[in-house]
Every structure is written in C-alpha cells, then in structure tokens.
Amino acid sequence: MIISTIASHSSLQILLGAKNEGFQTRLYIKPRRKAFYSSIPLVDELVVTEDMARILNDDGIVIPHGSFVAYLGIDAIENSKAKFFGNKRFLKWETTFELQDRALEKAGIPSVEVVESEDVKPDELYFVRIEGPRGGSGHFMAYGRELEEKLEKISEPYRIERFISGAYIYVHFFYSPIMDRLELFGVDERLVIADANKRRPFKSLPYIIVGNKAVALRESLLPKLYDYGLAFVEAMKELERPGVIGPFALHFAYDGDFHCMGFASRIDGGSNASHWYSALYWGKSMFMGERIAREIRMAINEDRLEEVIT
C-alpha cells in the first residue's frame, strides 16, 4: 500500500508516519524543491513535476494538507477518483466565511466579533481577515480611522473583526472513526512577521506565517477546548456526512475567554511543532502525520479502510 502526498506544508511528518507504519511513500514535488526532499531517506517514489494535479489520479491513499486546495482547487479534489484519507467534502469548510460560520454556530463555539463598517470607531483597533486560508497573508490590523483607505486596496472578500489583545492559539485534534475517539494532540502559537514588534517601536506589519511554536497550554483550559472539539465533530457529522475523519484544528484568540477565529479542515501546519499530548493516548508522543498513518493501518487491519477514506 502506498501513501501519497504533495511536497509542502506538513508532508515531512506525513512521510515519517507512513514509513513508521510500514507503508510505501510517493511524493509529488516541484523541480525546484527536489534537493531538500531527495536528501531525506523516507521517500520511495519522487514524482518530480510542475503539475501537482497529477496526484488526483494517484492509485495510493492520498493524504491532503493545507496546500491541496491552493494547488488543486476544491472542485477537482471533490471530483477526483483518487482515494483521499479523510472526508474530501469537509475540506471546503474552511475556505469561506459562510461555511466557517455555519460550522461554528452549529457546534456552539463562540466566534470573534465581526464588526460592520458603519460601527467602526476611529480610535479602536480592528483586524481585517481575508477569506480563505492563505498563511496569514493579506490579513492586517488597523485603527478604525485607517480602515477606509486600507480596505480600498483589497479585492478579495474580507471581514472586519474586533481586534483581540490576547494569546492566539491553534488547537490540534484527531478524530478517529476506528476508535470513535477524539484526541487532543497539542497547541501551537504562530510566528508571524508582525511579531517583529517585540523588538521595535510599533509598526503595522504583515501577518504572514513564518513558523509555529509549541505551547503547553495551561491545563485548566484544556477541558473546555476538548468540549469544543467534541461539539465540532458532532456538528460536522450532521453538516457534511460522514463528518470529520482524522485531523482538524480550531483557532482561538484568548483574552480570558475563547474567541474562535476559524479552523483548519485538514492537518494544520501548526502540528509541525512537536507536542507531547499524544503520549497520553499512545504511550509515546507522535506527530499528526504519524497518527494518520496509524489510523490507516488500524483500518486496514480491521478491514474497515472504507470508513476512513472518501
């Protein structure tokens, strides 16, 4: 059995997991990225191509990640005959404000406050979020008095949120249909260009993500987050059958209360930061990519593979 993915985002941990669980691996990769990925002895087959869409005809089990929608488009993925780990139709839920809102409302997870243009006050801070997951690029923070001028330059759909002065945390979950268990895998903080303000007089800077850093969240905050995770899984069972299969992440601003900013409807890049909660479930810590391969292995062993692929 072959596990296939695209060389980017979280493919390293996907490869690591696949080899740990005894699978063959196939990696679709752009030519300019070849030196790095070919130095790693975890790839059995390297498909060097500019055309990432070739993975849509792959004959293995395809593990989607955060670069898939950008490279391939939602429609091509949903219409593909390739076997995807997880629920193919769940992938689109992170891509629009409308679907995000519907999922979070159904789950009863409190969201950041969206502000209408007419309610903007000149001296308050706002956060402008561009629709779709784009690695933070395009999002920005501004005072109300600056908004009109800045918004004129934006051509994509966006919305204005109340800026929250707090910690921004990204919570990684894995829902296992095979074990019927939700696992809380870890929490990370993004490192973004705007964090440069920790060493300079304040300046408005881009929110482009540079990397991720593991956070050991205060333990007393975890039960609430786990409840949100459970509620999300339940909501998606109704909204997009058969619901969530495998990894997802909920994104929160926390200022004493949790305010959900969105979610990842697939493995989140923040799971590249190593965290240890998986040891609570599995005796040793493992990456989300390893957990995915474990789920596939268990499904195969129990002859239930069709329950984890679509």
Added chain:
Amino acid sequence: MIISTIASHSSLQILLGAKNEGFQTRLYIKPRRKAFYSSIPLVDELVVTEDMARILNDDGIVIPHGSFVAYLGIDAIENSKAKFFGNKRFLKWETTFELQDRALEKAGIPSVEVVESEDVKPDELYFVRIEGPRGGSGHFMAYGRELEEKLEKISEPYRIERFISGAYIYVHFFYSPIMDRLELFGVDERLVIADANKRRPFKSLPYIIVGNKAVALRESLLPKLYDYGLAFVEAMKELERPGVIGPFALHFAYDGDFHCMGFASRIDGGSNASHWYSALYWGKSMFMGERIAREIRMAINEDRLEEVIT
C-alpha cells in the same frame, strides 16, 4: 499502590508518570471536566465530584500540584492524614511574601527590588505583584504616576517591585532524597495575555498565564542557576524539616543579572512544556510527573517510602 491527584494544573504528566512506573491512578475531577480526562486511557479510577477535599482522605499516595492550595487550603492539607508525596509543610512557603523572602534570604538568592510607596518616581515603570500564586492574575505593570489610582482598587496584599526589562524564566528542579541529588530539569517562559503587545501598539494588559514555552537557556547560565537550586535545598532543610522533597521551581527576571521573583514549592505548571535536560540524568527525557513516579518507585524498591512522603 495507587497514585492520586486532582484533575488540573499538571495532572496529565503526573498520570503519565504513574502509569509508566506501573502504578494505579486515581483522579479527582469536577463534572464539567469529565469529557476530556475520560478520553485519556491513563486513569484507572475517576472520582467525579464537586468536592475536591475528598482527596484529603485518599488512601493512595497523593501528588500535590499548583491547584491544591487554591482548592483545599494550606491548613486542611497540613492536617490531612493522607500520604502526600513531598514535604506537606513546604507547600505554604510560596504563599506569602514573608515566607518567600525568608527562604530566598536564607539561601542567598538575589531578589527583585521591592520599592516603598514613598520612593516611587512618576516616570518609572513598576510591577505590582499580588501575594500568593494565582496564575499571574491581578499582577500588573504601571508607571509610577498611575500607581496610586490603580492600587486603590486592590484589596489583597501586594507589593511594588522595580520593573525589570529582561527575560522572565522559570527554572525547574527535582531534589531526590533517595539519590541525594539535585537535578535541573528545564526552563520555561510563560505565555501571558500581556504578550499580545508583540503585535499591537503598547497597552497595559493582564499577566494571566495562558501557557508555557520551553527555553533552551544559554548553557553558560546554568551553573549559576544550579548553585541557586542547591542553596535553596540547603536553606529549606533548616527552615522546614526535612526540607524539599521532589519538585520545585525558582522564578527569575534576567537582565544580565538574575533577580528572583519567587518560587513554586511544588511541581510548577511550566514543567508541562517539554524539555530535555532530564536525559542528562536518565538517558531519555522525562517529565517532572514521570520523575516523581520514578522517585516513589525507587523509594518503594529500597523500602524507604517514608523518606519521600509526609
């Protein structure tokens, strides 16, 4: 043999350690936290109750952590007949400025400068610390000119410290009576709400702790910190017999010099962030919770359990 604790603060790593060392586990837990903790296959017995004081009659070995004093009170703990890992009477030493000062002075560890109200200067920054460990809640930073108004709203004991512009680091130690060895386990940085200033124009924000992040401290700073740890262990041997047993943490502001801000007289929540120095002592990295269970196991094997419980 059963290891018991309360579901909060650092109980996850305590459970992990207990199972690793072959103990049964018992967890006292509030009903609203049940979903998360019952998803984790490390708990043999879940005591779901609103009354955490039931742990004071537990017949296993109780591992106290940072939520115990808040939930149970010092007196109830000291008068409890339950067997506590560590020195029950050491727990109170972090709870008042007076005891903290006495311990640090005895150990010769340099402290942050406390400023008297009459010496406050209008344009300098100060840090107001509320007595007792409270997850940072209530502490605040202010200019001298703002102090009078802000202090009027405070009903708890507090003190005014010189604000230190530096790194705030939390150093985790384990003193083993069985091996007569002090182990330096790791260092963390707190993630607090006030850190939101790394992405916004400065605003005074609460110091509520959200989580912890591991820091690999510059190696040349470790020997000095280890000496402080040794001095602390020696001081407590005289101040509160039999002294420290097991985990404690020293909290420092570092601006080129170390200024001690206080300590944790039990496992510190910052040990939830994974660090690797334990591998120096034990061949593989382990959490403080695992180290505690290891100490109990060694004590049982050498028939010296009474040396590590009170």
Added chain:
Amino acid sequence: MIISTIASHSSLQILLGAKNEGFQTRLYIKPRRKAFYSSIPLVDELVVTEDMARILNDDGIVIPHGSFVAYLGIDAIENSKAKFFGNKRFLKWETTFELQDRALEKAGIPSVEVVESEDVKPDELYFVRIEGPRGGSGHFMAYGRELEEKLEKISEPYRIERFISGAYIYVHFFYSPIMDRLELFGVDERLVIADANKRRPFKSLPYIIVGNKAVALRESLLPKLYDYGLAFVEAMKELERPGVIGPFALHFAYDGDFHCMGFASRIDGGSNASHWYSALYWGKSMFMGERIAREIRMAINEDRLEEVIT
C-alpha cells in the same frame, strides 16, 4: 576513545551524544561551574582548571563549540596538535565581516544590506552589528538620528545594517563527509533581552542572548534554506579545504525574503533547543551533539577517521 570538550555553550548535548555512541568523555571546566556539571552522570573525567588552554594538548577527539574561539583564540586552535572534530581552519570564518562576506558571496546567499554612514537617514531604523560572535552583546538597534552619538562609544569594528522587521531564524545543518550528505537539523529563534519589549512600552534594550526556542518553520521555506546550505558547503570546499565537516548554522532575517546576517562555523548554541527534523534522516530525533558522535563512530567503523578530524 575519548571525546573532550569545554564545559559551556553546547557541551551538554556533546556529552550526551558521546555517551550514546559509547565514547569516554572528558570535560574541561572552571572551578565555579563544578557543582552543576558534576551532578550529571555523563562525564567520565572532569578536568577542573582555570586554564581552558589545557584542552589544546588533549589526547582525545576535541569537539569545538562557540566558546572555543573566545577562550583559546583562533591561532592557538589552528596551531594546536590536538585532534579536532571538523575543519579547524573553518572556525575563523565566522569571526570577521570580511571572511563572512567572502563565504556568503561565494555561495550566492543574499545578505542583509550594509549601510554606509553617509547614507543613514534620521528617521529610519538601523541595526549596528559588532564584529565577531559575542552572544549578541554589543549589537543594538537605533534610529539614524541616534547613531552618531551611540557609535562614538564603540571601540570594536562594527557595521550598520538596514533594520529588518521580520522573523530572525537560525538554521542548523550537519554536513557529513562520511555519507556525503547535508542534513537540515532544525531552526530556532533567539530569546534576547530586547524581547522584553513584548510586555512594555518600547525601549532600546540589549540584544544579549538568554536562550533559544525551537521553531517549526513553514515547510515551504525549507527547500530554499536547504539550497543555501548546499551552496555554502560547496563554497567552503573551495575557500577552505577540505571545507565544512559537521555542524554549521546560517542566520537569517526573514521579512518575506531571506537576508543572511551571518553564520556559525561550528555547532551553534541554538541547537540546544530540541527539534525533530533529524528523525527524517535517522528515524528518531537526535541533538547535533549526538550527530557529531555518530559521525565519529561511523568514521571509526569505516576506518576513515582522518576525514572528519583536523
């Protein structure tokens, strides 16, 4: 076979690696640092002395790190008859702007922009970098209008760089002559005193390094960094034969583009933060100090030790 080093910088992971690979260990240590290092059961021979230069006559394999040049001087190291792991003559390349520039230019790695005094503008931010690796001490940030006064106080060679508002990342590599393979080991961020600005109104503060924190870099940035690493290895093969052997690090500011600020021509202190990419090459994560010991072990097994020492 004995592995020897000086007690500082990254010696803990060097000791850990040496013992893992079955070597004896010898540590040269100043008396005041003895308590900490002698608590760690990884040191077979502790040479307690104020005179670190004694390591220059060591009969084992000496692993140099970031404190060697400061303690011993480049000339003494190059003239020493002791067997050093790595290319002794490569160590000096990080110590002057001239050598750094020559290496980076040869490798084609883009550097931070150096600004001539006459081009300084009053209201722009600059970063003044002192020559040589000094743990960040002496470097500072300033507006153009402040530069003249601040520069008058500096007696060492320095240069003025355009200040980059971005993430500062340190990328750790290991080049193996035995396997003819470059491995990307991980990325860290420095924790410096100046980061205190994340909790206070801005103030110019020192860039003294306090510690290091692991960053899981956005995966799409890694192939470019790996290419830079490869180019650096190729350049050094020509500039200082036989070129790089073992660990080095490239230091970047990233604001959407990479700007190289310098490099470490030996194991970098940032590798003390634990990262997991080594698992991609070796099945389990290991520290740079462990990787060094592994290389020596492989070299001995293949009777090629002379290829990794000088």
